[in-house]
């Protein structure tokens with residue numbers, strides 16, 4: 001399933017269970033990439049996260065002259081060995097704090113020491129995320145840093161300076177721990193001749209992220225000496241040494257959504273989460289303790305977690321969340337299922353992350369009917385007395401989208417409403433396949449999984465329309481014609497004649513067919529092009545008239561109705577297979593148009609064709625389809641008719657989406673600002 005652009009509607013969810021594999025940790029991935037890029041030689045990185053945040057780091061390293069190869073599932077980074085290969089670059093770092101802050105420190109030191117001019121920028125929100133404390137720590141060292149728009153914020157320009165490293169370096173840690181992390185990762189670059197001391201001013205937040213930094217520095221040969229959280233010393237002569245190969249753990253913050261799903265909805269089957277466990281170096285693994293306090297039953301393995309529903313409803317908690325700032329957002333979503341009021345404190349940093357997360361969470365959770373109280377550094381959530389369907393703004397914040405998806409379990413707490421996630425692609429920051437993963441381990445009542453059917457005669461463009469709609473809605477796509485064509489192809493290959501109904505039905509029943517990445521695979525072989533051949537098409541039309549064959553394919557077609565929804569195109573989708581579909585479209589076009597489209601399609605594939613005979617053939621097929629006794633081709637009584645003879649594909653798609661929106665619980669207004 002492709003994540004749609006505008007919104008994703010999640011039907012009410014009933015249960016969670018099964019196995020999910022986590023993507024790599026963002027915090028580890030970007031640290032490992034930077035350290036591999038700064039040290040000498042090659043580092044093979046396994047299980048790297050592939051997402052927007054790591055993409056900007058990879059692009060930046062490439063722009064700086066690091067060689068990055070793909071070797072099977074691994075990435076191999078050849079580092080700079082502490083010497084700038086490129087003296088000037090403009091680096092775009094999106095909204096990745098783990099790229100902006102550490103790269104700013106490393107390039108500020110390198111540019112000051114070796115000469116150079118680097119500009120670091122990001123998305124507009126990145127230019128509102130503070131970096132002043134890091135700039136203030138680096139300037140006294142002789143780094144030349146200019147804030148190009150507002151003092152204390154990116155974009156930044158970094159240029160030649162004169163380094164003075166004798167005095168301890170002071171940094172504030174109460175706005176973000178990433179400033180200290182940035183210094184710890186960058187300063188070994190200049191620690192050859194003297195030890196370097198960093199002193200933290202004030203209370204350090206998000207401390208466990210410093211533990212990740214120290215653990216990974218150790219893997220790269222740097223052993224930092226420390227006195228609590230106040231003083232860190234990088235010994236003289238420190239130099240990065242590649243570990244050769246390093247594997248990235250699954251992301252513990254990403255695990256939190258599935259831990260929550262298990263705590264809320266794994267009542268029958270446990271939810272197994274693979275990729276992190278008790279051996280994790282990520283602080284967010286301590287989300288497990290918070291989830292347990294709310295009632296989750298969690299068994300920890302070294303690299304996996306098994307979650308079951310424990311206490312139900314969940315128990316409200318009051319918790320200082322400073323140590324788990326990211327995963328704490330998930331507790332706010334779990335609070336929707338708790339008895340009483342959950343209070344999450346010491347989370348002021350939420351206000352300077354991807355969005356003002358305290359404000360955003362308060363506004364959006366209220367839409368479900370929850371009572372939410374916010375303060376400068378806390379949030380209190382009391383569950384809805386009555387659940388309301390809501391369209392949730394995500395503010396380009398991946399965690400807002402992932403947290404909001406958990407509200408779809410509302411049937412387990414007396415609700416029965418779908419959840420609309422606006423701009424769901426924001427999950428690309430750290431977890432591009434989030435919704436696939438979620439739908440892989442959750443279940444809704446079949447009749448709540450929405451279906452949109454598109455029926456119509458041959459060459460009416462229903463396949464094109466169906467797949468475009470599925471893409472826009474983020475739904476699965478069933479091209480039911482392909483099932484008949486694949487049965488026909490299999491029959492042709494096995495020499496079974498169309499007249500042998502029982503034998504063709506047996507082939508249909510056991511059809512080893514899969515749809516994957518726009519390909520149709522028959523027994524593992526890509527037959528997408530072959531299915532379009534006229535011989536296959538005309539046999540398909542003949543066997544589609546056989547009742548036993550149609551019956552054999554019913555189960556297979558019904559099985560396509562999976563979360564989050566289905567667009568099914570064919571000839572009897574709305575009349576026979578999915579008679580309860582929320583929207584049925586009957587697509588037509590005149591035979592002249594259809595013959596001309598089919599002609600173009602064949603010619604573009606290098607297959608010669610005669611337009612007149614195609615048209616005669618189409619009309620003969622229409623007659624056969626309309627008059628067959630089983631499931632004849634006709635519009636369902638409640639179908640919307642769409643004649644696309646004079647319409648572009650985009651116009652047809654927009655028309656159907658308008659109809660679709662009108663039958664949704666939210667109505668079309670819910671997608672706009674409200």
Ligand SMILES: O=C(O)C1=C[C@@H](OP(=O)(O)O)[C@@H](O)[C@H](O)C1
Pocket residue numbers: 026027028097098175176177178181205206209325326349
């Ligand atoms: O160092 C890191 O990898 C991170 C530190 C935390 O930021 P703060 O230190 O700003 O709280 C966290 O929120 C962020 O997602 C990742």
Ligand SMILES: C=C(OP(=O)(O)O)C(=O)O
Pocket residue numbers: 095096097098326353354399430
């Ligand atoms: C705060 C986050 O990201 P960043 O690394 O950009 O700070 C986050 O992922 O929740």
